[in-house]
Amino acid sequence: MSTADKPVVESAQHIRYAFTEEQEQFRTALRRFLEDKSPPLEVRRLMATAQGYDPAVWRRLSEDLALPGIHVPQQYGGAGFGMVELGIVMEELGRSLLCAPYFSSAVLAASAIMNGATEEQKRDLLPDIAAGLQLATLAVTELDGNWDPRAIRLKATRAGGNYLLEGVKSYVVDGHTANLLVVAARAADRDIGLFAIPADAAGVARELLASMDPTRKIARIEFKAARAQLLGDSEDGLNALSRTLDQAAVALANEMVGGAQKLLESAVSYAKMRVQFGREIGSFQAIKHKLADMLVDVELAKSTAYYAAQAAAVEDPEWPAIACMAKAAASDTYVRTAAETIQIHGGIGFTWDNDTHLWFKRAKSSEVFLGQPNYHRELLMQRWRV
Amino acid sequence: MSEISEDEVRREVRAWLAENWDPNLSLLAWRNKLADSGWGMPQWPRQWYGRGLPARMVRIVEEEFAAVGAIGCLRGGIGRLAAAVLLEHGTDYQKQKFLRRIITAEDTWCQLFSEPGSGSDLAGATTRADFDGKNWIINGQKVWTTSAHHAKWGTLLARTDWDAPKHEGLSYFILDMKQPGVDVQPLRQMNGHASFNQVFFNDAVVPPEHLVSTVNNGWQVAVTTLAYERRFAADIARPSRRGPREGRIYEEERAETATVMEPYKWYPQRAGRVDLIIERARETGANHDPVVRQEIARLMTLAQAAEWTARRARAAQSQGRPQGPEGSLGKLAASHVARGCARVHTMITGTAAMLTGADSPRNGVIAEILVSVPAVSIAGGTDEIQRNIIAERVLGLPKEPRFDTGPFRNIRRN
Numbered sequence: 187m188s189t190a191d192k193p194v195v196e197s198a199q200h201i202r203y204a205f206t207e208e209q210e211q212f213r214t215a216l217r218r219f220l221e222d223k224s225p226p227l228e229v230r231r232l233m234a235t236a237q238g239y240d241p242a243v244w245r246r247l248s249e250d251l252a253l254p255g256i257h258v259p260q261q262y263g264g265a266g267f268g269m270v271e272l273g274i275v276m277e278e279l280g281r282s283l284l285c286a287p288y289f290s291s292a293v294l295a296a297s298a299i300m301n302g303a304t305e306e307q308k309r310d311l312l313p314d315i316a317a318g319l320q321l322a323t324l325a326v327t328e329l330d331g332n333w334d335p336r337a338i339r340l341k342a343t344r345a346g347g348n349y350l351l352e353g354v355k356s357y358v359v360d361g362h363t364a365n366l367l368v369v370a371a372r373a374a375d376r377d378i379g380l381f382a383i384p385a386d387a388a389g390v391a392r393e394l395l396a397s398m399d400p401t402r403k404i405a406r407i408e409f410k411a412a413r414a415q416l417l418g419d420s421e422d423g424l425n426a427l428s429r430t431l432d433q434a435a436v437a438l439a440n441e442m443v444g445g446a447q448k449l450l451e452s453a454v455s456y457a458k459m460r461v462q463f464g465r466e467i468g469s470f471q472a473i474k475h476k477l478a479d480m481l482v483d484v485e486l487a488k489s490t491a492y493y494a495a496q497a498a499a500v501e502d503p504e505w506p507a508i509a510c511m512a513k514a515a516a517s518d519t520y521v522r523t524a525a526e527t528i529q530i531h532g533g534i535g536f537t538w539d540n541d542t543h544l545w546f547k548r549a550k551s552s553e554v555f556l557g558q559p560n561y562h563r564e565l566l567m568q569r570w571r572v
Numbered sequence: 573m574s575e576i577s578e579d580e581v582r583r584e585v586r587a588w589l590a591e592n593w594d595p596n597l598s599l600l601a602w603r604n605k606l607a608d609s610g611w612g613m614p615q616w617p618r619q620w621y622g623r624g625l626p627a628r629m630v631r632i633v634e635e636e637f638a639a640v641g642a643i644g645c646l647r648g649g650i651g652r653l654a655a656a657v658l659l660e661h662g663t664d665y666q667k668q669k670f671l672r673r674i675i676t677a678e679d680t681w682c683q684l685f686s687e688p689g690s691g692s693d694l695a696g697a698t699t700r701a702d703f704d705g706k707n708w709i710i711n712g713q714k715v716w717t718t719s720a721h722h723a724k725w726g727t728l729l730a731r732t733d734w735d736a737p738k739h740e741g742l743s744y745f746i747l748d749m750k751q752p753g754v755d756v757q758p759l760r761q762m763n764g765h766a767s768f769n770q771v772f773f774n775d776a777v778v779p780p781e782h783l784v785s786t787v788n789n790g791w792q793v794a795v796t797t798l799a800y801e802r803r804f805a806a807d808i809a810r811p812s813r814r815g816p817r818e819g820r821i822y823e824e825e826r827a828e829t830a831t832v833m834e835p836y837k838w839y840p841q842r843a844g845r846v847d848l849i850i851e852r853a854r855e856t857g858a859n860h861d862p863v864v865r866q867e868i869a870r871l872m873t874l875a876q877a878a879e880w881t882a883r884r885a886r887a888a889q890s891q892g893r894p895q896g897p898e899g900s901l902g903k904l905a906a907s908h909v910a911r912g913c914a915r916v917h918t919m920i921t922g923t924a925a926m927l928t929g930a931d932s933p934r935n936g937v938i939a940e941i942l943v944s945v946p947a948v949s950i951a952g953g954t955d956e957i958q959r960n961i962i963a964e965r966v967l968g969l970p971k972e973p974r975f976d977t978g979p980f981r982n983i984r985r986n
């Protein structure tokens with residue numbers, strides 16, 4: 187990698203630092219849609235259901251806005267945009283906390299298929315995912331919750347033209363509602379391969395896990411001699427998996443900064459409204475300075491998330507390292523911003539009725555999903571060969 | 573938006589350099605060419621030694637200069653700041669008199685704002701300017717005045733009305749430092765350097781044509797200065813990369829750096845030297861310590877984020893969009909980066925962080941980082957003041973309750 191000797195990222199000429207007019211318009215339209223369809227009351231209603239999303243909203247988001255296939259090439263039924271547009275979608279979804287199987291199906295599973303499948307498989311699988319008709323997800327981690335692909339133990343044994351999966355996956359986003367599972371498994375005790383299997387196949391048992399963040403549900407899935415199809419034409423799917431995880435990290439980082447920005451806005455507006463000691467609490471420097479620090483924090487994390495999306499979009503050779511930066515920075519920022527937003531709200535911030543905890547919990551689940559900030563910082567150092 | 577494209581600018585500057593750049597010129601002859609052609613300050617208006625290019629093009633010009641090793645105008649320094657203020661508020665006489673010699677670096681400047689009694693609260697200045705019918709007569713004291721010992725000119729904030737409210741009784745002058753009524757005394761800093769000074773005025777004289785803007789309107793001009801100062805702060809910190817350097821002009825530039833730029837020689841260190849972090853970690857083996865690795869990654873991410881944020885601000889500006897919050901936080905982000913660097917350099921260096929001088933790591937550079945970083949969060953407006961500005965102007969939070977209204981004469985002060 188070009189980074190070995192000069193680890194400070196040389197900003198590539200072709201990276202854009204501002205969104206285009208079209209991208210801004212897209213964002214505005216999206217935000218309007220989401221403010222309408224996913225106000226906090228709706229989030230609360232849906233998070234209390236086992237299904238966890240509203241199929242009618244999902245249909246509109248798929249049919250009217252073509253979001254699930256935003257980054258899928260047109261020949262596979264997508265809209266043909268790239269990581270930057272996907273980043274915008276994620277940021278807005280993070281802001282509105284929409285309850286929908288978007289991250290699982292459009293980001294995780296679709297990317298895994300795009301990265302790992304054969305041409306024929308892509309033509310077979312992607313159009314329905316891009317159209318929102320098929321809900322897919324990606325199963326990587328197992329009971330130990332380790333995101334390093336080397337930790338994968340689930341076994342795939344060749345059986346005729348197919349493979350039999352044996353083992354347990356956990357922390358599978360929307361694993362209880364997806365129709366199609368993409369599973370990372372160890373083939374022939376050696377390589378990591380990606381396998382596709384219908385969720386209702388024989389030998390697949392799924393269980394919704396009780397989890398802190400009810401806006402993004404996770405499941406444990408047990409495979410017992412479950413018959414799956416190998417994605418791609420070799421058992422070596424490690425690169426495809428690794429690339430998928432990096433893309434997911436960039437997407438999730440953008441989602442997180444969207445949520446953090448929303449929290450900051452809510453903290454600022456509360457600080458302007460709440461009066462103590464005869465003045466708005468936002469006039470006390472302890473609060474004022476905290477908010478200024480939160481703004482700096484959020485803007486810096488945004489810059490990293492945006493840059494990561496731009497770099498990934500143009501396949502800058504640095505982008506996997508930058509994905510690590512983005513995930514770590516956005517995680518830290520989101521969690522800090524959520525905690526401070528509660529602090530600024532005082533007692534009411536600790537109640538169930540106040541909406542802050544919805545974002546707080548999403549911040550928590552996103553912080554550890556795909557690996558904690560420490561994991562990504564170490565990965566960054568390795569990718570830079572430090 | 574301008575009609576000229578980046579490629580055209582690149583072509584033009586490249587052609588001009590091919591025609592004119594010659595490392596055997598004298599520095600002064602070269603800088604005069606820069607002033608005549610406008611390539612020294614391409615973002616300045618055409619009639620005032622610039623080319624009227626949008627700010628985003630400056631980087632392209634700098635890149636082309638760097639590619640052939642051509643020397644530009646002095647990047648840091650108060651002269652740049654004074655020039656920006658004069659372009660906005662100065663009279664034609666003042667522009668005529670001062671701008672060209674800022675480009676050629678024949679004159680050095682200093683900023684006479686802070687006083688013993690007023691730093692963050694600059695509008696509390698008590699240095700007085702009284703008109704004697706012919707000239708303004710200056711009495712009082714300034715402090716922390718960087719470069720005052722080299723400077724020919726100073727931008728001075730002084731009180732001209734003691735009965736007006738604090739912000740309405742100040743005027744902004746250009747003062748000749750080389751006159752009997754001005755006494756400059758160096759102040760030694762905690763890092764051993766003496767780049768700032770105390771300046772005493774005893775009936776120093778300023779002719780009326782050196783008043784910038786109008787009498788009692790000095791605060792507006794000072795605010796402009798401070799806004800530019802925040803914006804330039806990041807620039808000075810950038811260590812410049814250099815190509816081949818042989819020829820008379822480089823000798824002269826080295827001499828300039830050794831004298832005029834002497835007060836700034838520790839500035840890269842005060843910004844933290846993030847560029848040395850990974851080299852040093854490899855050098856000491858600290859790159860094998862998982863805790864240090866975490867801290868390095870955290871710091872590098874922060875430093876990159878600060879850089880990308882600055883670029884976002886510039887990109888938004890060049891698209892003609894209103895600048896978002898990303899434009900206001902550069903100085904605070906730079907403080908975070910500097911402090912982070914000091915911490916991580918210490919972790920990497922370990923016990924040897926106690927040493928200074930020739931025996932110490934990197935010939936004293938690491939030690940200098942550690943004792944210079946505390947300046948970043950003070951100079952040019954403290955971190956706390958930056959937070960106030962962000963909170964009030966960007967987030968729209970309520971202002972502090974005030975205790976300094978009414979005639980200045982009656983306000984409590986040091």
Ligand SMILES: Cc1cc2nc3c(=O)[nH]c(=O)nc-3n(C[C@H](O)[C@H](O)[C@H](O)COP(=O)(O)OP(=O)(O)OC[C@H]3O[C@@H](n4cnc5c(N)ncnc54)[C@H](O)[C@@H]3O)c2cc1C
Binds near residue numbers: 471716768947951957
């Ligand atoms: C290296 C260096 C170079 C400098 N060069 C120059 C120069 O060339 N020309 C020049 O004019 N000045 C210069 N300065 C001065 C600098 O601008 C001031 O030191 C700075 O603005 C702070 O003012 P002060 O030192 O009076 O501290 P004070 O204003 O007394 O501040 C003391 C502490 O109180 C805090 N504080 C003050 N007001 C508030 C508030 N409203 N809210 C919260 N906290 C507050 C400050 O943040 C600080 O922590 C330089 C300083 C340094 C360190």
